[in-house]
Each structure stands twice: as structure tokens, then as C-alpha cells.
Amino acid sequence: MGKHLFLGDEAIAQAAIDAGLSGVYAYPGTPSTEITEYIQNATEAKEKNIRSKWCVNEKTAMEAALGMCYAGKRALCCMKHVGLNVAADCFMNAAMSGVHGGLIIVTADDPSMHSSQNEQDNRVLGNFAMIPMLEPSCQQEAYDMVYNGFELSEKTGYPLLLRITTRMAHSRATVETRRKKEQNRLSFPQDGKQRFILLPGIARQRFKALLKAQETFTRESEVSPYNVYFDAPDKRLGIITTGIAFNYLSENYPEGFEHPVLKIGQYPLPRKPIERLANACGEILVLEEGFPVVEEQLKGFLGRGLILHGRLDQTLPRDGELTPDSVGRALGKSIVAYYDVPEIVKQRPPALCAGCGHRDVYEALNEVLKSYPDTAKVFSDIGCYTLGALPPFHSIESCIDMGASITMAKGAAEAGVFPAICVIGDSTFTHSGMTGLLDCVNEQTPVTIIISDNETTAMTGGQNSAGTGRLESICRGLGVAEEHVRVMIPLKKNYEEMKGILREEIAYKGVSVVIPRRACIQTLKRKHPVRK
Amino acid sequence: MKTDLILAGVGGQGILTIAAIIGQAALLEGLYMKQAEVHGMSQRGGDVQSNLRLSDRPIASDLIPRGQAELILALEPMESLRYLPFLKQDGWVVTHSQPYLNIPNYPAPEQVNEELRKLPRTVALDVEKIAKDLGSAQVANTVMLGAATPFLGIGYHRIENGVERIFRGKGEAIVRLNLQALRAGADAAQAHRNP
Numbered sequence: 066m067g068k069h070l071f072l073g074d075e076a077i078a079q080a081a082i083d084a085g086l087s088g089v090y091a092y093p094g095t096p097s098t099e100i101t102e103y104i105q106n107a108t109e110a111k112e113k114n115i116r117s118k119w120c121v122n123e124k125t126a127m128e129a130a131l132g133m134c135y136a137g138k139r140a141l142c143c144m145k146h147v148g149l150n151v152a153a154d155c156f157m158n159a160a161m162s163g164v165h166g167g168l169i170i171v172t173a174d175d176p177s178m179h180s181s182q183n184e185q186d187n188r189v190l191g192n193f194a195m196i197p198m199l200e201p202s203c204q205q206e207a208y209d210m211v212y213n214g215f216e217l218s219e220k221t222g223y224p225l226l227l228r229i230t231t232r233m234a235h236s237r238a239t240v241e242t243r244r245k246k247e248q249n250r251l252s253f254p255q256d257g258k259q260r261f262i263l264l265p266g267i268a269r270q271r272f273k274a275l276l277k278a279q280e281t282f283t284r285e286s287e288v289s290p291y292n293v294y295f296d297a298p299d300k301r302l303g304i305i306t307t308g309i310a311f312n313y314l315s316e317n318y319p320e321g322f323e324h325p326v327l328k329i330g331q332y333p334l335p336r337k338p339i340e341r342l343a344n345a346c347g348e349i350l351v352l353e354e355g356f357p358v359v360e361e362q363l364k365g366f367l368g369r370g371l372i373l374h375g376r377l378d379q380t381l382p383r384d385g386e387l388t389p390d391s392v393g394r395a396l397g398k399s400i401v402a403y404y405d406v407p408e409i410v411k412q413r414p415p416a417l418c419a420g421c422g423h424r425d426v427y428e429a430l431n432e433v434l435k436s437y438p439d440t441a442k443v444f445s446d447i448g449c450y451t452l453g454a455l456p457p458f459h460s461i462e463s464c465i466d467m468g469a470s471i472t473m474a475k476g477a478a479e480a481g482v483f484p485a486i487c488v489i490g491d492s493t494f495t496h497s498g499m500t501g502l503l504d505c506v507n508e509q510t511p512v513t514i515i516i517s518d519n520e521t522t523a524m525t526g527g528q529n530s531a532g533t534g535r536l537e538s539i540c541r542g543l544g545v546a547e548e549h550v551r552v553m554i555p556l557k558k559n560y561e562e563m564k565g566i567l568r569e570e571i572a573y574k575g576v577s578v579v580i581p582r583r584a585c586i587q588t589l590k591r592k593h594p595v596r597k
Numbered sequence: 598m599k600t601d602l603i604l605a606g607v608g609g610q611g612i613l614t615i616a617a618i619i620g621q622a623a624l625l626e627g628l629y630m631k632q633a634e635v636h637g638m639s640q641r642g643g644d645v646q647s648n649l650r651l652s653d654r655p656i657a658s659d660l661i662p663r664g665q666a667e668l669i670l671a672l673e674p675m676e677s678l679r680y681l682p683f684l685k686q687d688g689w690v691v692t693h694s695q696p697y698l699n700i701p702n703y704p705a706p707e708q709v710n711e712e713l714r715k716l717p718r719t720v721a722l723d724v725e726k727i728a729k730d731l732g733s734a735q736v737a738n739t740v741m742l743g744a745a746t747p748f749l750g751i752g753y754h755r756i757e758n759g760v761e762r763i764f765r766g767k768g769e770a771i772v773r774l775n776l777q778a779l780r781a782g783a784d785a786a787q788a789h790r791n792p
Contacts, residue, residue: 070620095636179635236633236659237620315657389662403664404681407712409704415643
């Protein structure tokens with residue numbers, strides 16, 4: 066117990082430890098990474114033998130977390146928003162089986178796409194799975210929700226989805242921690258086979274149970290301390306906030322609210338306070354970070370039309386994260402005088418580090434592909450090497466989802482593209498590239514797959530990479546011919562050799578894997594800091 | 598009291614260490630604090646910033662509203678200008694004077710200085726030079742923080758406590774060097790402030 070300065074991510078991690086966590090399961094992804102890292106680095110977690118190593122991907126993470134909960138213990142499963150797409154198969158069906166020990170799934174959404182390919186709002190997936198959701202407005206609430214959440218999960222028998230966004234994950238504030246709880250003992254669900262074996266006959270029963278549980282979930286929301294009604298005199302407008310939108314509203318009313326406000330932090334939507342707000346106020350403004358999830362749900366929620374304002378009617382922008390200013394404009398607040406950004410200020414996009422091995426890979430590849438003007442296509446993937454899209458390289462054509470480089474190159478080759486090249490990182494390859502490679506092997510598709518191996522998960526800060534030291538054997542094991550698994554060291558002095566290998570493997574009409582291998586210079590620096 | 602400040606720089610320059618020191622000082626002072634930072638993609642040599650809010654009353658938003666920051670503290674002069682919309686009309690810009698050149702179209706240094714001169718209250722210092730004069734370029738960020746101490750609204754000795762806490766694990770000599778750097782920055786700011 067005590068006061069600490071925590072990132073939202075760290076508050077979640079400490080709360081889970083304090084609540085008797087037995088294991089955290091995750092794959093790194095901004096802005097969720099620091100939750101698992103905190104637990105990995107906590108002495109207390111080591112002493113309590115809390116399981117915390119990185120998983121190969123979000124799906125394996127969630128399945129293992131479900132297994133731990135099956136055995137009665139408390140588990141946390143963390144990912145960035147797009148990670149939930151990878152884990153969606155398990156996620157949807159964990160809502161059917163339910164859990165025995167408590168399970169909290171954390172989705173760290175990234176509105177405004179600070180470090181992501183899209184800004185999907187995973188409350189949509191939470192509603193899809195029909196499980197209870199929590200969305201904190203501040204770091205203390207994030208702590209409390211996790212600290213108490215495992216009990217809610219065990220009481221209802223279902224996993225919870227905790228949804229945070231970038232500004233919650235990566236903002237620091239003071240958090241008061243609470244008494245430490247013991248871990249659960251090993252135990253098994255009494256009706257386990259009637260819940261976890263989702264054969265159609267059982268699954269139909271489980272779906273009826275899930276539908277019935279919605280009443281319980283709504284009742285829990287109605288008594289939740291995270292759903293709070295603030296009355297105020299001016300009833301022309303009522304305001305609903307979710308998550309951190311409440312803070313931007315409060316920022317605009319330092320002396321107290323003028324209009325009634327319903328602050329929502331727990332879903333499904335609580336019926337009674339929404340009825341109260343709708344009955345009291347002429348119109349409703351919905352402030353939510355992400356998609357207009359609540360705004361859409363409110364249409365018809367009470368069986369009658371409501372006059373709603375929010376992202377759908379352009380009172381707020383449809384895309385991007387909220388700010389105190391965008392919320393102020395929606396409330397008709399006057400604009401404070403401000404300076405413009407001087408015209409001379411230029412964009413400064415991120416770039417591959419000086420000395421990075423990916424640079425050498427792209428330079429050699431660009432040289433080789435000059436022999437195939439217009440016909441060569443390079444499909445890439447998610448990681449630092451996506452920056453090969455920018456000047457001076459302009460090397461790649463695509464970056465879609467984890468592992469898509471291999472399979473897009475395959476499809477393009479099948480459409481007639483030659484040469485069809487893929488550039489993927491080592492961690493992304495083991496995350497979701499291996500299955501695509503097996504597809505290529507099974508059809509002997511003519512693709513050249515470059516696994517640019519820096520022996521780490523670099524973009525998210527240098528976490529362990531699941532296949533380090535075993536990439537060649539993995540590729541051979543999947544059926545790539547031994548003579549077409551080629552390793553090279555991406556350095557300027559090796560350019561001729563690198564180009565030679567690339568030319569040979571492009572010429573080969575089958576599956577080749579080229580592995581340029583050199584450790585990430587950032588990760589090296591962290592592991593071996595220069596002593597001064 | 599209330600101090601909203603924006604820390605700005607280029608990924609890898611180390612604005613988060615400065616934020617951590619101020620955070621420790623604020624905690625010791627018993628202030629409320631919120632600090633939003635950016636991790637991930639943008640740390641690879643791109644522009645980075647952190648919103649830091651200190652107050653003796655609870656703070657609502659993690660982000661600073663436009664036109665309300667008392668201070669922009671920047672490790673790079675063009676980056677100090679990027680966040681001007683958040684600066685109060687009479688706010689301070691405290692910045693390192695030497696450009697970080699990793700883009701081909703960086704404006705002429707004179708243009709950057711010209712824009713800085715248009716602002717009512719600025720401090721521009723070559724903190725790298727000051728740090729090297731102290732014997733280590735590594736402490737440039739602490740010099741920069743020192744230069745901002747007159748405008749933070751937290752007592753100088755508290756910032757010293759913050760420095761001690763953050764560098765304690767690195768040994769007595771490192772703590773002493775950083776305290777010297779802090780002092781050198783504060784002195785230089787007094788000598789070069791405009792007005």
C-alpha cells in the first residue's frame with residue numbers, strides 16, 4: 066500500500082499483482098507493452114512466481130491465459146487493439162465457455178494511430194462477444210478496476226475486457242495501491258465439461274447461458290462505482306462520457322458541470338441512469354474516445370428516438386482521439402488565443418536508426434531490383450523495417466497486418482508478379498508468418514522471403530523474439546529446401562555477397578528464405594551500455 | 598499553483614528523463630501531476646513530446662489545452678516551435694539552441710532564431726557546450742532542465758532532490774555531476790533570458 070507515480074499500463078500491472086495474479090500472457094504492442102514489462106521486472110512478481118514471459122502471438126497468449134483460468138487461477142492477457150483481431154477466435158469462444166479463475170483481457174486501443182495501422186475501437190468486439198467491459202477514466206480507476214475486476218470475473222463466471230487508449234496507457238499520475246491478496250489455489254470448474262467442450266449441443270446451451278447473463282451484466286453496471294450520475298441545473302443538454310472523455314469534459318468545467326453528466330466506466334450500458342438522463346434532458350451529447358459505439362447504441366436503446374450529438378453528426382470529428390479543445394468546441398466554449406505553428410517548421414518523420422541492419426538490407430535489395438524495373442513488388446510487414454517505405458529507400462509496397470507480407474507475396478506471385486518479394490522481421494515471422502510460409506512450401510510458390518533478423522522485437526523496445534537462434538531450422542522444418550535458406554550479415558562490406566545471394570534466390574522458381582542477421586543496435590546498447 | 602509544460606525534442610534525445618526528474622520533484626512537493634508521453638513508432642528519430650501538468654489541485658485532462666502552457670522546454674529549436682499553439686501568450690520557451698539535423702529540408706538556422714525572437718519570453722542556450730565544459734556531453738539534458746527551473750513553479754531544492762532520486766542508482770559521482778549541470782543551466786538561463 067502507498068502512493069506511486071504510475072503509467073496507466075503500470076497501474077494495471079501493479080493492480081493485477083496486488084489482486085493475486087498468477088500469470089500474464091501477452092505479445093508486445095504499443096501502447097500495451099509496458100503492462101507485461103512491469104510484471105517481468107517486478108521483484109515481487111518473481112518472488113511470487115508469477116508467469117510473465119512473452120508469447121508468440123496474441124492468440125497463443127489468450128489461449129494459455131484461458132487455460133490458467135480453467136485451473137482456477139487469475140490471469141491477465143494484454144495486447145494492442147489489432148492484437149485482439151489475432152486472438153478473436155479464442156476471445157469469442159471464451160465468452161461461450163466462460164472462466165473459472167478470473168480473467169481480465171486488456172485491449173490498448175490507439176485512436177489517432179500514433180503507432181498503429183488502424184484506430185479500431187475494441188468496445189465493438191467486447192459488445193460482439195457480449196462480455197462485461199471496463200473503461201477507466203484515470204490511472205487510479207485503472208488500478209481499482211483490475212484490483213476488483215478478477216472478483217467480478219469470478220462472480221459472473223465470464224472474462225472481462227478492460228479497454229484503455231493511448232493517453233491512459235502512456236500517461237503517468239499518482240496511484241494509491243491497496244492490500245495484497247493471495248493467489249488462488251489450483252481448482253477445477255465443477256461443470257467444466259459442460260462449459261469448455263464447445264460441441265454444438267453444449268455450445269447451444271452455453272449461448273443461452275450467455276444471453277441470460279446479460280441481465281446480470283447490466284445489473285452489475287447499474288450498481289457499478291464506475292458509472293456515476295452528476296446532476297446539474299441546465300437540463301437543455303445531458304452529457305454522457307466514457308473513459309477518459311470525462312477528463313476532457315471536466316477540464317472545460319473547472320468550477321463544476323452546468324449540465325447533467327453520466328460518466329460511464331462499465332458496460333453493458335447501464336439502463337436506469339440513461340433513462341434518467343434522457344427523461345431529464347432535451348438533448349444528449351456523447352463524448353467517447355474512439356468509434357461512436359455508445360452513440361450508435363443509444364439510437365433505439367430506450368425504444369424511442371433521442372436527440373443525439375457526437376461523432377456521427379459532426380459535433381465532434383468522426384476520426385482521431387478527443388482533446389480538451391475538440392470537446393470544448395463541441396460544448397461551444399470560447400477559443401483561447403493561441404500561436405500558430407510557424408510555416409518554417411517541417412515534418413520530422415521517424416526513420417531507421419543510423420547503423421541499423423534493415424538499412425543495409427534495403428540498400429542491397431534496391432540495387433538488385435533495378436534489374437526488374439516496374440515488375441518487382443516488395444510486400445512488407447509490421448515492424449521497424451516498415452520505415453523502408455520512406456525516403457531514401459521507397460522499397461516497399463505494403464504493410465497490412467502481422468505476417469501478411471509472406472502471404473500477399475504468395476498471392477501476387479500467383480497473379481503473375483515476378484519477382485514477388487517479402488520483407489518481414491524475425492518476431493513478426495514467428496508471430497504470424499510461419500503458417501503463410503507453409504502455404505508457400507505446399508505449393509512451391511516462387512517467392513523470395515527476406516526475414517530481416519535483428520534478434521529482437523525492436524519497434525516496441527527490444528523484447529525477446531520467439532524464434533531467435535532457430536529461424537533456419539524453423540524454415541527447414543516447414544519444408545524450405547536447405548540450399549534455399551540463405552543467411553547473410555547485412556553490412557556495407559558484404560554488399561556484393563548480399564546482392565549475389567538475392568539475385569540467385571530471386572532466379573530460383575520456388576520458395577527461398579534469405580535471412581540477413583545482425584542484432585538491433587538499440588537493443589545492443591541497452592544490453593551493453595557504454596560505461597563512462 | 599498550476600504549471601503546464603510541454604517537453605519537446607527528437608526521439609532518442611531523452612526528454613523522458615527530464616520528465617521523470619520533474620515528476621519526482623512534484624511528488625516530493627505534494628503536487629498533483631499528470632504526464633502524457635509518446636512511445637513506439639515515433640521514438641525512431643521522429644518528433645516527440647510529452648505533456649506535463651503540475652498543480653496543487655486535482656488535474657482533469659492528461660493533455661494540455663491549446664494556449665494554456667506556461668512553458669515549452671525543448672531539446673531542439675525547431676521542435677520548440679512545433680508546439681507553439683499550446684503556449685500561453687506570455688509563456689516561456691526554453692530551448693537548446695543547436696539544431697538536430699536528420700531531415701533534408703531543415704529550415705535555415707537564422708529562420709528558426711527569427712521565429713524564436715518573435716516570442717515575448719525565451720531562453721535559448723547551447724546546453725551541449727555547457728555540458729561539455731562540465732566534462733560530459735551526457736548531462737546536457739540536466740543543463741536544459743536547470744535552465745527551466747525558474748519557470749517550473751517548484752522550488753529549486755526540490756528539483757535537486759528529484760535529480761538525486763533519479764540518478765541515485767548510478768553512484769555519487771554521477772549525482773554530483775548532474776547537480777552541477779542543473780546549477781550551470783539555471784545560472785545560464787538567468788544570464789540569457791529574454792526579457
